[in-house]
Amino acid sequence: MLELATISVFCLLCFALLNLYWGQRVARLYQAHLAQKSHSSYTPSAAVVLSLRGNDPFLADCLQGLLNQDYPAYQVKIVVDHIDDPAFAFVTQYLAEHEHPHCDVSIREVSNGVCGLKNASLVQAIREVDNDIEVLAWLDADVIPHRSWLRELVSPLQDPEVGVASGIRWYAPRHANPGTMVRHAWNTAAMMQMVALDIPWGGSIALSREIFTHPQLTNSFSRMLWDDTGLKVIADQLGRRVAFVPATTMVNRESISFDSCFRYMTRQLVNARYYHPHWWLVAGLGLMTAVAQTALLVLSVLFMLQGDLTAAASSAGVLLFANGCVAVAIFRISLLVHKTVTARGEHFQRQPLRTLGYLGITVYIFAAALLAAMRTRTIDWRGVLYHVTDPFNVQIMHYEPYRHPEANASLLELEHVSI
Numbered sequence: 001m002l003e004l005a006t007i008s009v010f011c012l013l014c015f016a017l018l019n020l021y022w023g024q025r026v027a028r029l030y031q032a033h034l035a036q037k038s039h040s041s042y043t044p045s046a047a048v049v050l051s052l053r054g055n056d057p058f059l060a061d062c063l064q065g066l067l068n069q070d071y072p073a074y075q076v077k078i079v080v081d082h083i084d085d086p087a088f089a090f091v092t093q094y095l096a097e098h099e100h101p102h103c104d105v106s107i108r109e110v111s112n113g114v115c116g117l118k119n120a121s122l123v124q125a126i127r128e129v130d131n132d133i134e135v136l137a138w139l140d141a142d143v144i145p146h147r148s149w150l151r152e153l154v155s156p157l158q159d160p161e162v163g164v165a166s167g168i169r170w171y172a173p174r175h176a177n178p179g180t181m182v183r184h185a186w187n188t189a190a191m192m193q194m195v196a197l198d199i200p201w202g203g204s205i206a207l208s209r210e211i212f213t214h215p216q217l218t219n220s221f222s223r224m225l226w227d228d229t230g231l232k233v234i235a236d237q238l239g240r241r242v243a244f245v246p247a248t249t250m251v252n253r254e255s256i257s258f259d260s261c262f263r264y265m266t267r268q269l270v271n272a273r274y275y276h277p278h279w280w281l282v283a284g285l286g287l288m289t290a291v292a293q294t295a296l297l298v299l300s301v302l303f304m305l306q307g308d309l310t311a312a313a314s315s316a317g318v319l320l321f322a323n324g325c326v327a328v329a330i331f332r333i334s335l336l337v338h339k340t341v342t343a344r345g346e347h348f349q350r351q352p353l354r355t356l357g358y359l360g361i362t363v364y365i366f367a368a369a370l371l372a373a374m375r376t377r378t379i380d381w382r383g384v385l386y387h388v389t390d391p392f393n394v395q396i397m398h399y400e401p402y403r404h405p406e407a408n409a410s411l412l413e414l415e416h417v418s419i
Contacts (some may be wrong), residue, residue: 001299001302001303002311003297003312004295004299004403005240005296005299005303005315006211006385007270007292007295007320008291008292008293008295008299008315009314009318011288011292011298012289012292012293012318012319012321012322013186013321013322013359015159015285015288015289015292015322015326015361016321016322016324016325016326017325018285019189019192019325019326020325020328020329021194021196022192022195022196022237022329023192023329023332023412024100024288024319025192025196025327026192026195026196026329026333027196027329027332027333027336028334029195029244029246030246030336030337030339030340032246032337033247033340034336034339034340034343035287036051036216039148039151039152039155040151040152040158041150042057042151042154042155042157043071043072043073043154043160043262044071044134044135044157044228045073045074045090045132045133045134045135045138046071046074046075046133046134046135046137046150046154047074047075047076047077047125047129047130047133047135047136047137048066048074048075048076048077048136048137048138048139048150048227048380049077049078049079049121049122049125049136049137049138050062050063050066050076050077050078050079050139050141051108051118051121051122051125051138051141052078052079052080052081052085052087052088052091052141052289053080053081053082053085053087053117053118053382053384053402054059054081054085054086054087054382054402054404054414055085055086055087055090056087056141056142057142057254058141058142058143058144058254058376059087059090059091059141059341060090060094061144061146062139062141062142062143062145063091063094063098063403065144065145065146065147065149066139066145066407067098067100067103067149069145069147069148069149069150069151069153070147070148071150072355074100074102074150075103075104075129075130076100076102076103076104076135077103077104077106077125077129078091078104078105078106079106079107079124079125079410080105080106080107080108081107081108081117081121081401081402082108082401082402083107085402086402087141087402088105088107090266091105092105094292094373104128104221105275106124106128108120108121110247111263112395112397113396113399114222114223114394114395115221115223115224115225115394116224116227116314116381116386116394117224117228117383117384118202119169119221119222119224119226119227120222121206121224122138122221122227122383123218123221123318124201125138126213126217126218127211127218129212131295133155133209134208134209135157135206135207135208136152136206136207136209136212137153137154137204137205137206137207138202138203138205138227139167139202139203139204139250140160140204142203142252142254142358143203143204143250143252144250144251145204145250146341146344146345146346147194147370148247148344149204149248150206151192152247152248153165153167153204153205153206153245153247154206155245155247156241156243156245157206157257159206159243162208162240162242162280163207163208163210163211163235163238163241163242163243163246164200164205164207164208164231164232164235164240164241164242164243164245165205165206165207165242165243165245166200166201166204166205166228166242166243166244166245167201167203167204167205167244167245167248167250167254168191168194168195168201168204168244168245168246168249168250169187169201169203169204169249169250170187170249170250170251170337170341171187171188171189171251171253171254172184172185172251172252172253172348172349172350173253173255173351174253174255174349175349176253176256176343177255177257177355178258178261179255179256179257179260179261180255180256180261181259181351181354181355181358182258182328182349182358182361182362182365183256183261183264183265184351184355184358184374185330185355185358185359185362186265186362186365186366187218188330188333188334188355189326189330189337189359189362190268191333192329192333193282194244195244197232197276197282198242199216199228199229199232199272199280200228200232200242200244201228202226202227202231203226203228204248204250205228207231208240210236210238210240211234211235211238211240214238214381216233216234216237216238217234220234220392221405223248223361223393223394224391224392224394225271225274225379225394226271226355228271228276229271229272229275229276230274230275230276230391231403232276232277233275233276233277245397246336246337246340247344248342249337249340251341251346251348254347255369257318260350262365262368262372264367265289265365266365266369266372266376267381269282269283269369269370269372269378270313270373270376272373273373273374274388274390274391275289275391282372283370283373283374286363286366286367286370287367287370287371289367290362290363290366290367291367292363293319293322293363296315296318296319297319299315300315300319301309301317303315310412323360325353326359327359328354329366329370330355330356330359331352331356334350334352334355335350338350377389378397382402383397383398383402383403384398384399385398385399
């Protein structure tokens with residue numbers, strides 16, 4: 001038992017120190033941003049792509065922010081999945097009431113069914129971009145861009161060594177149901193890994209001309225399911241690096257059920273499994289932590305039953321220390337994110353105690369999602385059924401124009417048998 005306890009203690013201490021180190025890196029990133037006195041004056045000609053499938057609940061807010069950026073010269077390209085998609089009618093009506101001189105709306109062309117629909121839309125938009133565009137950005141429909149979003153997002157690209165500038169995803173739950181809180185706790189911890197391991201986020205991202213005009217990008221996107229995680233490898237191969245922009249930390253206030261939260265986590269991990277070079281570090285750390293924590297919990301009880309109070313107290317102390325390190329890192333980052341968002345006139349309620357309460361169980365949910373991601377080959381994403389056997393072998397097995405899931409029983413059935 002002592003040998004197992006020693007190994008478990010070592011694993012948890014490594015986990016704790018690694019999270020402290022990653023947390024410090026993220027904290028320095030935000031502190032450097034908060035110390036800045038003014039916005040960057042770097043405003044290259046830019047195009048922003050918004051790919052739509054379905055009418056997201058925050059689409060009107062997204063469009064309002066996107067079409068009213070504090071930016072001198074930028075184009076907006078909206079690519080809707082299908083002419084019968086409810087988003088097409090919504091966008092058409094919105095633009096009729098809120099005119100924008102440089103906004104184009106197009107329908108996604110019929111693809112060969114061997115990549116994600118968002119990737120197909122992005123490739124289509126890239127091929128239509130004007131030759132004088134220096135920066136290409138895109139965002140998700142659930143992102144609400146503030147006035148200076150684009151100006152801040154492109155700022156790192158003035159460094160010729162930077163090819164990808166990524167925003168940061170932050171969930172600020174208004175409701176404390178289990179699914180929403182687990183997603184918040186997991187995303188906060190995962191955010192440290194994303195910054196440390198250069199895992200960009202496709203919900204708010206900008207690419208330099210050297211990256212988005214290179215044939216390797218469109219060739220890769222045309223065969224990949226996702227658009228973001230694989231950018232790390234592409235940037236490395238082209239001699240550029242990924243930079244994270246704390247000023248474009250985008251707050252999502254949506255609630256989610258526990259079942260949907262688990263599927264969401266699994267999809268994110270399948271993305272990392274196929275497209276990130278450090279996948280086995282992410283998976284190994286997550287599984288090791290869950291196993292070591294469980295072992296130490298059991299051993300603490302056994303030591304206590306045997307009357308070895310010193311060993312029991314030591315085991316419990318290590319458990320508290322490891323989880324405390326993660327909690328400290330998360331609390332510190334949460335505070336800095338709150339300051340960053342408040343500085344631009346937005347507000348959200350922090351829930352540090354509730355988040356802390358969900359950290360322990362999130363470790364096990366994360367481990368379960370990792371195991372699910374390792375065996376997942378079929379992915380149901382917004383009613384489109386994909387079959388993926390390797391990073392560049394994607395096949396659409398089921399497609400039809402978007403309809404709300406409640407109006408389509410078959411999609412509900414698919415949702416229950418796939419991730």
